[in-house]
Amino acid sequence: MLAERLKLPLHQAETEQAPFVLELTRDGLQLRWTTQPKMQPLTLDYTRGAQAWRQKLGGGKQEAVVRAIGLGHNVRPSVLDATAGLGRDGMMLAHAGCNVYFLERHPGVHALLDHAIHQFQEAHAAEHWSSKRLHMLPAGSLLEAAPLPNHIQSIQPDAIYLDPMFPEREKSAAVKKDMQFLQALVGPDLDADGLLAVALNLATYRVVVKRPNKAPFLAGQTPSAQVPSKKHRFDIYIKKAYPKQAV
Ligand SMILES: C[S@@+](CC[C@H](N)C(=O)[O-])C[C@H]1O[C@@H](n2cnc3c(N)ncnc32)[C@H](O)[C@@H]1O
Numbered sequence: 001m002l003a004e005r006l007k008l009p010l011h012q013a014e015t016e017q018a019p020f021v022l023e024l025t026r027d028g029l030q031l032r033w034t035t036q037p038k039m040q041p042l043t044l045d046y047t048r049g050a051q052a053w054r055q056k057l058g059g060g061k062q063e064a065v066v067r068a069i070g071l072g073h074n075v076r077p078s079v080l081d082a083t084a085g086l087g088r089d090g091m092m093l094a095h096a097g098c099n100v101y102f103l104e105r106h107p108g109v110h111a112l113l114d115h116a117i118h119q120f121q122e123a124h125a126a127e128h129w130s131s132k133r134l135h136m137l138p139a140g141s142l143l144e145a146a147p148l149p150n151h152i153q154s155i156q157p158d159a160i161y162l163d164p165m166f167p168e169r170e171k172s173a174a175v176k177k178d179m180q181f182l183q184a185l186v187g188p189d190l191d192a193d194g195l196l197a198v199a200l201n202l203a204t205y206r207v208v209v210k211r212p213n214k215a216p217f218l219a220g221q222t223p224s225a226q227v228p229s230k231k232h233r234f235d236i237y238i239k240k241a242y243p244k245q246a247v
Helices: 002-006 049-058 064-069 088-095 107-122 129-133 177-186 193-202
Strands: 020-025 028-033 079-081 100-102 134-136 159-162 206-212 225-228 232-238
Touching: 020 107, 028 107, 028 177, 064 088, 064 159, 064 206, 064 225, 064 232, 079 088, 088 100, 088 129, 088 159, 107 129, 107 134, 107 177, 129 134, 159 193, 193 206
Parallel strands: 079 100, 079 159, 100 134, 159 206
Antiparallel strands: 020 028, 206 232, 225 232
């Protein structure tokens, strides 16, 4: 049963009040915000809509996240997306050719992402790149256990990507619906600073951190380089250069 597999409480009746409920409908898995009935439920579908279109194009090297991870002529680094969220950035990297490992600690967000990734893989033939490049890890965190569990240690990612929730992200209508959901469901990631040292230890070549333009550096640590974008910047912490031949 889905609730059991996801280790989430099963709500039998509409009358039970939980602020967020995951529902498996004919259209797929959706997250409903019960205290905001005017909000359309949040669904994740990488197979259609604007997101699929953007990602197809975004596989191009012009996307800031792709440039920050640093894809070269022969370089397609493996990436641990350690704050995977709704997987938009990770999917972009996978479209661009990276092997991406998605790690997310919030069980509801993890469930949506897991479902969307499976759905995307199932929509394509077995030999499609998605079955080789997309790896959903069990719900968890780089901050949970020391030493890290084997299924994380053994990845030995070339790069780690971090995009924790920033406490002062705008609350205005300008914030996209999915971000509003995340802000309300997950809240600010107040322990985010701790991620940088663990990530720098685990990544072979670099760690990339997405920050709102106005935000201070994660853990107060100055990056080696930056890639700017409209509202965000990508802080790059380089441990060593990628080798010239394929990674
Ligand atoms: C801003 S969202 C990430 C958005 C993502 N980059 C995307 O493109 O959809 C941040 C996510 O990171 C998750 N997160 C924060 N700290 C984490 C940690 N230490 N381990 C795992 N997940 C974490 C939060 O639960 C949240 O879902």
